[in-house]
Amino acid sequence: MASNKPAPEAPSRFDHDYGTGPEGNFTGGFTSEPDRGWDEWNPTEESVRPVRGKHRVAKQRNGLARSSTVLGVGVIAAVGAGGMASAQSKPPVSISMPDAITDNLPDAKSLPGVGALFSGESETDKSEVAAAAAPLTTAGITTAEAEQGTTDAGEALRARILQQAEQQQDAADAEAKAAEEKRAAEKAAAEAQKQQDEAQAKAAAEKKKAEEEARKKAEAARLAKLAASYAIPTFSYTITSTYGQAGSMWSSGYHTGLDFAAPTGTPIKAVHGGTIKSAGLAGSYGYRTVLELEDGTEIWYCHQSSIGVSVGQKVTTGDTIGRVGATGNVTGPHLHLEVHTADGTGIDPMAWLRSKGLNP
Structure with a gap:
């Protein structure tokens, strides 16, 4: 490679042609002829010769x-x-x-x-060099994206935005699915609760019905048991007057007992076991027998034709204690039956007999 050509050097006062002494020695750069003037050198194309070769460069x-x-x-x-x-x-x-x-x-x-x-650098050095040599357009690209071959930052950002949008859509779909499943579960739970309530209501109704039937059976058994221990006071009778019936023939203005019309001499029975409290003539009641039960209830048998027991005698259900008659204030033979509680209050004999399982 050629270098620039140097210009020839101009004559100097320091050359050996100037400033030499009589013996030709250098006089310090100045001649002994102070009056000699400087020669002007004007290089021309003819006076300057081209210099060929390499340019010499001063070395550092x-x-x-x-x-x-x-x-x-x-x-x-x-x-x-x-x-x-x-x-x-x-x-x-x-x-x-x-x-x-x-x-x-x-x-x-x-x-x-x-x-x-x-040199044979390590894989780590190679990766560092490769990272340093990566193009500037890869700024913002993750390692995973780089491994997948992504080299454009804009494309990587677009891919991340699309991925984020897909994740958000997936999350929204999952939330909607969860809400739908929750609604379905709530509906199923409500249906199950409804069915359970209906089943419980049906079971309660069946239980109530069963309890009612059981109660009726128990009551029937109780009445049957009572009927076994209680008895109708006579037989071959007809009910002619009931408790509370109004009429002038009764001194109180209403009927105080239950009349069983039957032929004279028809046997009269003890309705339940007890003790004879009184037996004899009792004014308008005619011949009357009072039977006191264990709970203090008194049964009055009136208008008898005859009395078959005495005071203090113990009787049981069905024992004959007298016979039907027409003594006292009567219009015909019949048994006038009255029931009084322990405190002496008169009650309806029909209702009392039915409470004992009897049906006169």
Whole structure:
């Protein structure tokens, strides 16, 4: 490579042609002829001869010329900037250098950050170099995206936005599905609760019905038991007057007992076991027998034709205690039956007999 041609040097007062003494020695740069004037040198094309050959360059320390240093730094910078997107997008450019410069350049492997490109560096160093050499357009790309081959930041951002939108849609779909499942579960629970309530109501109704039937059976059993221990006071009778019936024939203005019309001499029976409290004539009642039960209830048998028991006698259900007659204030033979509680209050004999399981 040719260098610039140097201009010839102009004559100087310091040359040996000037300022020499009588013996030809240098006199310090000035001649002994002070009155001699300076010659003006005007170079022309004819007076300046072309100089061929390589340009001589003054060398710096370490044997590297200034221009070589600048050029070497430029080469290193170009190699280090190999990861720049602009450098990657352009075709490589060959660089030629003078032999003198090339010979004096340092070994590339000895340069920091450059030698690893030529040596057997580790995989970690290679990854670091590759990361440093990555194009600028990969800024914001994750490692996973880089492994998938994504090199464009805009495309990576678009992909992340789409992924986020899909995740949000999936979350919304999952929430809607969960809400639908919750509504279905609530509906199923409500239906199950309704069925359970209906079943419980049906079971309660059946239980109530069963209890009512059981109560009726128990009452029937109780009445049957009572009927076994209680008896109708006579037989072959007809009910002619009932309790509370109004009429002038009764001194109280209403009937105080229950009349069983039957032929004279029809046997009269004890309705329940007890003790004979009184027996004899009792005014308008005619012959009357009073039977006191264990709970203090008194049964009056009136208008008898005859009495078959005495005071203090114990009788049981069905024992004959007298016979039907027409004594006292009567219009015909019949048994006038009255029932009095322990405190002496008269009550309806028909209702009392029915409470004992009897049906006169």
